[in-house]
Amino acid sequence: MLDPKLIRQDAETVSKKIATRGAALDVARFQLLEDQRKTLQIKLQELQNERNNHAKMVGQAKAKGQNVDELLQQVKKMGDTLKDTEEKFNQVQTELNQFLAMIPNIPHESVPIGKSEKDNKVIRTWREPTKLNFTPKDHVDLGAPLGMDFAAAAKISGARFVVLRNQLAKLQRALVQFMIDVHTREHGYQEIYVPFIANADSLFGTGQLPKFKEDLFAIKRDESEWYLIPTSEVSVTNIVRDEIIEADQLPLKFVCHSPCFRSEAGSYGKDTRGMIRNHQFEKVELVHIVHPEKSYDALEELTSHAEKILQLLELPYRVMALCTADLGFAAAKTYDLEVWLPSQNCYREISSCSNTENFQARRMQARFRDPKTGKPELVHTLNGSGLAVGRTLVAILENYQDEKAEIHIPKVLQPYMNGLTVIKP
RNA sequence: GGAGAGAUGGCUGAGUGGUUGAAAGCGGCGGUCUUGAAAACCGUUGAGUCCUUUCGGGCUCCGGGGGUUCGAAUCCCUCUCUCUCCGCCA
Known part of the structure; x- marks a missing residue:
């Protein structure tokens, strides 16, 4: 939520800035x-x-x-x-x-102005796209003989779910374990486990409600309404809701693995094949709660932490600065990490790292005590995927395939796979 | 699922209809003392919001919502959460 005082003082300027996102005030x-x-x-x-x-x-x-x-x-x-x-x-x-x-956040001044995702800006690229001297298969064809089973999932639940068997299930678990280990051991995050069902106040706090209710799975019980979390950002960030944190406790850095549930109501017909866009997927999330003056440094830091995972997995990627039109509702600035997918011959989003400044903090009344004044002040909150596990699995299958459609396990994952180096039927 | 007890400021905890936004303690901040620190002592210390250029003043808030009353932290209804005991259970 924006500061009402700001709109009162200068509604026209706020309106102009909001307009760059394609939203009207x-x-x-x-x-x-x-x-x-x-x-x-x-x-x-x-x-x-x-x-x-x-x-x-x-x-x-x-x-x-x-x-x-x-x-x-x-x-x-x-x-x-x-x-x-x-x-x-x-x-x-x-x-x-x-x-x-219902008013979205104001874009940071460094965010490129744009009309669509085409105006997103490439910040840097890491490694050349994977070159395969044969026609690459996509993850669905590669996965099928290895235990990626969409038919079973459709029977159990419906479209946009997946069953993973054997080494693929293990690979997904290995990825989770690997990512959490890197973030806790090397990047100083506190590992945290949270509820996967959240109340309306929590979803309001992070900005999913009231505007994006259709994207969520709701659970009704008597009078109250609960929601399956679309990302653990919701649960983790809301830990500081209605809290006044002592300044010396900042920054708080959490890493959390959770399943994510999205109804993706607005995306019918997009990515219907495979596990790129499912109703349920695994994600390792990074959340920072920081002093307002440090949030843009924290955004660079958080992004670099997500990048580190891709680097260790040796997956080619690029970093995009989202333009004003492509920003999420709560974000003031966002970097997307896009991983190379050989079958699609393009980069696809695998992580989204955002600084929401005090947008979420104001909704949540999440504050810290400023030692200079002794007064509570809103914190800044950031979040980013570190990484989306399902899509990482896809990226590994596609980038590490060989001519025989066997999958080579990235070196850093082998210890997590009991030393396994190749997945084959 | 059954029975009972609770929810008060950053924390602990008093307060059952009229200057109570709330005793006391802890913590925080400032000071005295000290070479420095600790201890001790003194003072100070809730949040949100509105009006006001400033000074200052008002309003709201004692788990959430509703009610009774001229007046509610205090009485009534309701919901949520926590704790204890019994039952069940991964």
Whole structure:
């Protein structure tokens, strides 16, 4: 959520910046609501002040043993106007909050302006794309004889799920283990395990709700509604919701493995083949909770940590700075890591690293105590995949295939595979 | 699933209708003392928000929501969560 004060001060500038993302900020509507809010709030607070004063007078009079009948008569009349004003104010406040909750974050000044993903900027490329002197197979064809079973998954659940058997299941588990080990041992992350079902407050905090409800799997139980997490960013980031953290505790760096559940309602017909875009996939997530002044350094750091995994796996990739139009709702700046997929002859997203600045922190009321002022201040939150495990598996199959459609295990993974060097049927 | 007890400031914990935004302690911050530190002592210390150029003032908040009342941390209803005991269970 944006700072309402910022919009009040300069709605036009905010609107312009939001427009670079292809989103519209209805300045007129905001100002209308804001004017109503202001008028009503002042009136309401005056009435409340009056009521409080009268109540005090009653109390004092009673304490002195005076007769209070007349005083009570006066005060009773105030009740209706107060209640009426209160209702109106609450209504406007609710509308204003809903309005604010739907506004995306403001892009950082370093984010390239663009109209579509075509305007994303290549920051750097690591290694040349894998060259194979035969026609590469895609991961579906490679995986089928090795135990990648979409038919079984369809029977159990439906489309966009996968069953992995034998060495493929093991390879996925090895990847998870490997990534967590690197991040905890070499990058200083705290490993953390979290719930995979989250409440509405948590999803509001990280920005999935209310705007992207259709992308989530919801679980209804009696009155309450829960959601399967679309990423462990939700659970992990919300650990600091409604907290005031001591400054010396920052930065907090968490690494978390979880399954992720996405209904991908807006992506019908995209990547229908294979396990690129499934309803359920494994991900190792990195989350930073940092001092506001350090969040852009942290973004570079976090991104480099995700890159390190690709480097150790020796998978060619490139780093993209997303342009304004391609930014996620909560992000002020995002680097996507794209891994080379020989079968598609192109780079595909395997990690997305974002600085949300205080956008999520404001929704969550996640703060730290500034030692200089002693006052609580919003933290900055960042998150990034380190990496999407399912897509990493795909990348390994495709980049490490040989002519016989056998898969060579990257060196760093071999210890995690009991020394296995090749996967074959 | 059954029975009971709770939820108060960064933390522990008092407070059952009228200056209680809340005692006390811990922690934090400032100071005295000390060569320095510790200890001791003194002072200070909740959050959000609105109005105001400043000074300052107001409002809201004692798990969430609703109600009673002139007035609610305190009474009533409801939900959530935590703890104890019994049952069941990976």
